Amino acid sequence: MKISVNTEIAVTYLSARKKQTAVAALGVMFGISMFIFMQSLMKGTNDYFEKMSFNSTPHIRLYSENKVADAHMLTSYLQDPSVKILTNPKQLIQTQGLNNPYGLIREIERNPQITNVTPQVTADVIYTSGSVQINGNVAGVNIDQEDKMFDVQSNMLAGDLHDLNRVNNGLLIGKGVADKLSLHVGDNITVTSGTGSPTIMKVVGIFATTVKQVDDTKSYANIVQAQNLLGKDRSYVTDIKINLKDYNNAPAVARELETITGYKAEDWVKANEQLKAAFKIRAVILNSVIGVILLVAGFGIYNILNMTIYEKIKEIAILKAQGFSGQAVTSIFLQQAIYIGLIGGIVGIICGFGITLMVSRIYIGAGTLKYLPMSFYIPHYIEAICFGILTTVAAGYFPARKASRVDPVTIIRG
Amino acid sequence: METALKGTGINKVFHDAVNLQVLKNVSLEVKTGEFVSIVGKSGCGKSTLLYVLSTMDTDYEGQLEINQTSVTGKSLNDLARIRNESIGFVFQFHYLLPDFTCLKNVMIPALRLGKLSSKEIEAKAYEKLKMFGVEDQALKKANKLSGGQQQRVAIARALINEPTIIMGDEPTGNLDSKNTNIVFDLFQKLTKEFGQTIITVTHDEDFAKRSDRIIEMADGEIKSHGH
Numbered sequence: 001m002k003i004s005v006n007t008e009i010a011v012t013y014l015s016a017r018k019k020q021t022a023v024a025a026l027g028v029m030f031g032i033s034m035f036i037f038m039q040s041l042m043k044g045t046n047d048y049f050e051k052m053s054f055n056s057t058p059h060i061r062l063y064s065e066n067k068v069a070d071a072h073m074l075t076s077y078l079q080d081p082s083v084k085i086l087t088n089p090k091q092l093i094q095t096q097g098l099n100n101p102y103g104l105i106r107e108i109e110r111n112p113q114i115t116n117v118t119p120q121v122t123a124d125v126i127y128t129s130g131s132v133q134i135n136g137n138v139a140g141v142n143i144d145q146e147d148k149m150f151d152v153q154s155n156m157l158a159g160d161l162h163d164l165n166r167v168n169n170g171l172l173i174g175k176g177v178a179d180k181l182s183l184h185v186g187d188n189i190t191v192t193s194g195t196g197s198p199t200i201m202k203v204v205g206i207f208a209t210t211v212k213q214v215d216d217t218k219s220y221a222n223i224v225q226a227q228n229l230l231g232k233d234r235s236y237v238t239d240i241k242i243n244l245k246d247y248n249n250a251p252a253v254a255r256e257l258e259t260i261t262g263y264k265a266e267d268w269v270k271a272n273e274q275l276k277a278a279f280k281i282r283a284v285i286l287n288s289v290i291g292v293i294l295l296v297a298g299f300g301i302y303n304i305l306n307m308t309i310y311e312k313i314k315e316i317a318i319l320k321a322q323g324f325s326g327q328a329v330t331s332i333f334l335q336q337a338i339y340i341g342l343i344g345g346i347v348g349i350i351c352g353f354g355i356t357l358m359v360s361r362i363y364i365g366a367g368t369l370k371y372l373p374m375s376f377y378i379p380h381y382i383e384a385i386c387f388g389i390l391t392t393v394a395a396g397y398f399p400a401r402k403a404s405r406v407d408p409v410t411i412i413r414g
Numbered sequence: 415m416e417t418a419l420k421g422t423g424i425n426k427v428f429h430d431a432v433n434l435q436v437l438k439n440v441s442l443e444v445k446t447g448e449f450v451s452i453v454g455k456s457g458c459g460k461s462t463l464l465y466v467l468s469t470m471d472t473d474y475e476g477q478l479e480i481n482q483t484s485v486t487g488k489s490l491n492d493l494a495r496i497r498n499e500s501i502g503f504v505f506q507f508h509y510l511l512p513d514f515t516c517l518k519n520v521m522i523p524a525l526r527l528g529k530l531s532s533k534e535i536e537a538k539a540y541e542k543l544k545m546f547g548v549e550d551q552a553l554k555k556a557n558k559l560s561g562g563q564q565q566r567v568a569i570a571r572a573l574i575n576e577p578t579i580i581m582g583d584e585p586t587g588n589l590d591s592k593n594t595n596i597v598f599d600l601f602q603k604l605t606k607e608f609g610q611t612i613i614t615v616t617h618d619e620d621f622a623k624r625s626d627r628i629i630e631m632a633d634g635e636i637k638s639h640g641h
Contacts, residue, residue: 005525008518009511016513318509321470322523322571323498325491409471412505412583413461 006328009319010335013308021340024304027297028344028392029351032384035290036352037359039380042286044360044373046279050247052210053272055150058241059250061271062108062257064098065264066091097121101237104261108242113253116243118145121226121236127173127219128190128198129181136177136217138191140226143172149243152207152220159185159205164222171201171225175208176216191219196231210369294387297344298395301337305399309333316403317411326404333403337396338389345388349381417482418446418579418611424466424476426459436462437474438634446578449605449612450640451622454631460615461583463631467613468501468581469493481578498527502572504614506584508564510556510571516543517552520571527575535574542570546600562593569597573604580604582614586621598624 014021069089105117121140126133143164147153164170183203192198208215227236250267257265360374426437436459444450452460465471478486510519520539543549546566586594604610622628627640
């Protein structure tokens with residue numbers, strides 16, 4: 001391989017001042033390793049919270065929203081085209097849930113983007129055990145589908161979730177409900193909904209999520225049991241929960257479903273707006289910290305190259321006298337910056353990986369979160385190298401340009 | 415004999431506080447293989463003239479030809495290429511690159527030119543160093559040598575690309591008489607045996623007298639072409 005003379009000079013200059021080169025590279029290294037560490041932490045945390053939110057929230061929830069009465073409804077009811085004015089309109093109660101839910105599900109399943117669709121009956125209930133009563137809600141689900149979508153199994157503390165399919169009137173209760181009513185697997189509990197008659201159900205399992213409010217109120221029952229609780233027939237479904245291949249498409253698919261079905265389709269972004277805001281805030285904090293670090297590293301390189309140029313100004317003049325063009329001189333000094341960036345970048349990547357690995361072993365032990373969530377995501381490393389090189393090139397460009405403009409006559413004649 | 419360098423009507427003004435005309439309509443011609451000394455009092459413009467002739471100073475009026483090609487108005491990159499290929503420089507101070515070995519210092523202009531492989535360049539650089547009796551210093555860092563040795567390495571460097579013209583700005587100004595003689599003999603050998611052209615600016619009268627031709631300058635004009 002033929003090494004250009006510019007490269008040879010750049011490398012000689014760098015190796016002739018090893019300490020300064022090392023200090024400059026160290027600056028870049030810190031920048032890069034912090035970049036990787038913080039990106040990994042952020043992505044890890046975001047992924048964790050996203051996963052957490054998908055443990056309880058589907059990508060899209062289709063439900064029938066209570067509507068406010070309007071004049072159109074009256075017109076179509078009376079079959080009379082005269083203009084009507086409603087004063088003080090009231091909410092209409094939607095007692096019927098979704099119309100033809102299984103037809104809807106078949107329709108929805110045709111969309112190739114959708115991976116899972118499951119119906120749910122939600123009922124607000126009162127749990128009674130002995131003389132204690134607490135409010136809560138029962139989600140009537142197909143537990144196998146529910147487990148596939150939300151990994152219910154990972155939250156199970158006791159019992160077997162599949163018993164919902166086997167045990168008549170089985171119920172999975174949250175840990176908070178179990179504690180408050182002092183219930184164990186195998187105990188009986190009375191569940192009363194607003195519209196149905198009180199039903200005695202059997203606790204077949206206890207689960208705990210990271211959200212206390214959910215654990216204190218929620219329980220799972222077979223969808224048929226929930227329909228019975230409410231005194232409704234088998235076609236009564238309140239929600240359809242939908243998961244997609246790529247959850248980032250949820251808003252678009254949700255809008256599509258709204259137009260097709262006429263029901264309200266809420267995507268996870270809307271349901272978790274505070275989560276999205278937190279992501280954004282974290283991204284801003286992270287990027288400003290990284291920006292500052294890289295800026296400082298960039299100034300380090302700028303400084304060192306500037307000093308080199310002052311020191312070597314006679315040598316630059318003589319190189320130019322011997323026929324090195326301005327471009328060649330720029331190349332010599334820019335290459336020095338790039339090599340500092342490369343060395344710092346490579347060491348920084350290794351350090352960043354090491355730090356990430358170490359931090360990922362730190363025990364946290366809060367809820368289901370045992371260790372700090374860190375992601376090992378290859379694009380972060382590529383980004384880091386790119387940022388590092390970009391910073392060093394930007395920092396090296398100005399000194400290099402200055403060097404290229406050295407007028408040999410002025411310098412040599414003194 | 416061919417013309418190695420020709421300047422026609424060269425004027426140069428320093429725009430420093432007051433306008434000072436340092437070169438007044440200077441014309442000169444140097445033939446290939448000539449050993450020319452430019453002499454004159456300090457401030458007469460002889461160094462300024464040399465730097466104009468060297469193509470490094472482009473801020474002048476008039477015409478300059480090197481090897482029968484006009485170089486006036488060429489881009490800085492083209493001029494750099496011309497210097498690299500056809501002009502060698504020897505200065506009062508050696509200006510070697512202290513981080514490099516003597517050998518590398520000599521090789522760099524040839525590496526820049528890129529006409530030969532680095533193996534060939536190395537062999538050639540050794541040959542040049544041998545010519546000046548400093549081949550045993552080849553692998554030392556340039557700043558470890560004595561003043562005389564450094565100047566000889568610097569001359570070897572000026573010759574590496576076999577330039578048609580060698581320009582010296584007080585090339586012996588910093589040397590004792592023994593080293594001055596060595597340098598002079600070498601210059602003479604270059605013109606006589608290798609047909610290279612040498613133009614030097616010097617204060618050293620002995621040195622000037624022994625060269626082929628003396629151009630005398632005063633107040634920015636050439637007083638005598640020495641023909």
